[in-house]
Amino acid sequence: MKNRSRTLALTGAAALVTAVIAAAPGSAVASAPRAAAVHGAASVLYAYSPDDDIRFTVDADAAPFTRPLDAPNGERGLPTDARGKVTVYHYSPEYHVTGTSEAEVDCLVTGGRTATVTAVVTQSNTGDTGKRIGISVQDGEHGEPDRVGFSWGVANMDEKEDGTAVEARVGTCMAPAPFTTVVKGGFKVAPAPLPPLPR
Secondary structure, eight states: OHHHHHHHHHHHHHHHHHHHHHHSHHHHHHHSOOOOEEEEEEEEEOTTSTTSEEEEEEEEEEOTTOSOOSSTTOTTOOTTBEEEEEEEEEEETTTTEEEEEEEEEEEEEEETTEEEEEEEEEEESSSOTTOEEEEEEEOOOTTOOOEEEEGGGSOOEEEOTTSOEEEOOOOTTOOOOOOEEEEEEEEEEEOOOOOOOOO
């Protein structure tokens, strides 16, 4: 009888532990879908202006379906919608000029260690207010440096009907490959798959 009582007590205790673990907050967190993000600040080496001091700060978090569009069926927004801020600092010792811009993030896509972010400039001393910029980030690993790409740092030109070149418009989540090397600081990319469309 004593053994049977002990067995029942152990069985009851095991069931209680299982119930507590199942109800613990940690299990709810583990089952929650991850959200994409990229955060960090860095100085980069730009091959065409190697003496310039160019710095980026990126704080972007996915916020799917939060930016409704004016297009048909765009009332829900896009799975790539995001929020946050990008800042750009560029000092040219050759011209003794410093350019600064601050932009509001509107799009974020991740794939492995790489992220693409676009943001619309809200403040700038270079006349870029209202312009969308594209930034790409590669989170280095195994001793590799992080890398950054930016839409105005490579050929981003379009051709008008008369053959003259004009700067092309940057669309949401459009940025070149990360072509510069981070020399100070770095970025952390938290990848996540794009969420399904809401029903």
